[in-house]
Amino acid sequence: xxxxPALLEEQFDDPVQQREAATLxxxxxxxxxxxxxxxxxxxYTVCRVLYPQGFAAASRRTDMLLGTLETAVLLTSSxxxxxxxxxIKLDERRSAVLLLAGTAALGASFLIMHGFEYYSEYTEHLxxxxxxxxxxxxxxxxxxxxxxYYFITGFHSLHVLIGVAIMTVLSARTAGGSFGPQRYTTxxxxxxxxxxxxxVWIFVYPLIYLVGxxx
Amino acid sequence: MSARAPHVVPLRRLLWxxxxxxxxxxxxxxxALLRLGPWNTVLxxxxxxxxxxxxxxxxxxETEARALTRLVSALGFIWLGMLVxxxxxxxxxxxxxxxPW
Numbered sequence: 001x002x003x004x005p006a007l008l009e010e011q012f013d014d015p016v017q018q019r020e021a022a023t024l025x026x027x028x029x030x031x032x033x034x035x036x037x038x039x040x041x042x043x044y045t046v047c048r049v050l051y052p053q054g055f056a057a058a059s060r061r062t063d064m065l066l067g068t069l070e071t072a073v074l075l076t077s078s079x080x081x082x083x084x085x086x087x088i089k090l091d092e093r094r095s096a097v098l099l100l101a102g103t104a105a106l107g108a109s110f111l112i113m114h115g116f117e118y119y120s121e122y123t124e125h126l127x128x129x130x131x132x133x134x135x136x137x138x139x140x141x142x143x144x145x146x147x148x149y150y151f152i153t154g155f156h157s158l159h160v161l162i163g164v165a166i167m168t169v170l171s172a173r174t175a176g177g178s179f180g181p182q183r184y185t186t187x188x189x190x191x192x193x194x195x196x197x198x199x200v201w202i203f204v205y206p207l208i209y210l211v212g213x214x215x
Numbered sequence: 216m217s218a219r220a221p222h223v224v225p226l227r228r229l230l231w232x233x234x235x236x237x238x239x240x241x242x243x244x245x246x247a248l249l250r251l252g253p254w255n256t257v258l259x260x261x262x263x264x265x266x267x268x269x270x271x272x273x274x275x276x277e278t279e280a281r282a283l284t285r286l287v288s289a290l291g292f293i294w295l296g297m298l299v300x301x302x303x304x305x306x307x308x309x310x311x312x313x314x315p316w
Binding site: 020023024027028030031032033034035038039041042045046049050064068071072075076078079081082083086089090181182184191192195198199202203205206210211213214215 | 221222223224226229230232233236237240243244247248249250251255256259260262263266267270271273274275280281283284287288290291292294295298299302303306307
């Protein structure tokens with residue numbers, strides 16, 4: 001089954017053209033994802049320009065160690081999915097299954113670490129609208145920061161959760177022989193999605209965790 | 216055509232990119248602890264852009280993609296740049312005008 005033939009839809013001349021069309025379509029979707037997160041980043045930029053000290057004070061309340069660890073985990077998972085795609089193209093099914101499962105596992109560990117972060121912020125009364133008890137001149141800006149923090153990281157975690165589900169399914173389907181050197185477009189598109197989720201986090205990391213650390 | 220071997224990224228290149236990404240992560244975490252004023256933000260965003268270009272070029276196969284795909288992948292970021300720039304333009308140049316009554 002690993003030599004599964006490429007299924008060619010009638011509107012395409014050859015599998016290469018079909019795959020290029022699929023990749024192009026995926027990038028159009030990813031552009032909408034960039035703008036989805038872009039709105040949140042734009043709001044963040046405006047608020048940070050308005051309240052630079054408040055945002056620095058709020059950022060110091062986040063967990064830099066966990067944030068750095070989460071970034072390392074996501075970067076590594078991105079490399080794993082790139083290796084998995086390579087393995088599928090080389091018809092190394094066993095390592096592809098393991099690499100895809102490893103990607104899903106790293107994504108799940110990211111979510112667990114984030115859960116711990118959310119819990120410790122809850123105990124520190126840093127959840128706007130639910131339990132927010134901060135005082136002092138920066139309290140309003142801190143509330144704004146954490147509001148944006150929950151929207152940005154919450155939607156990002158949702159994307160990671162979807163990615164973990166996709167990687168788990170793809171790992172099982174690869175084990176079942178659905179993909180091979182002639183049929184890997186689905187995996188390639190899923191990998192593009194996972195890399196974009198990684199790129200979003202690459203920008204979340206300095207903007208949320210690293211502001212005002214030197215002060 | 217269907218028998219054409221797919222393009223495969225060399226293993227060493229993927230591992231080098233991962234090493235570079237982790238090194239850049241260490242650089243951004245370390246530099247954040249230095250007192251550089253506004254340059255902290257500039258440096259950290261510069262590192263983020265570098266990481267993104269690495270991921271896109273190698274992991275997302277942009278260097279092998281055809282021109283149209285590259286153009287579309289750049290467009291998302293260009294629109295984001297316009298969104299942030301125009302929003303800031305409004306926010307930074309608007310004078311507060313108190314109501315006359």
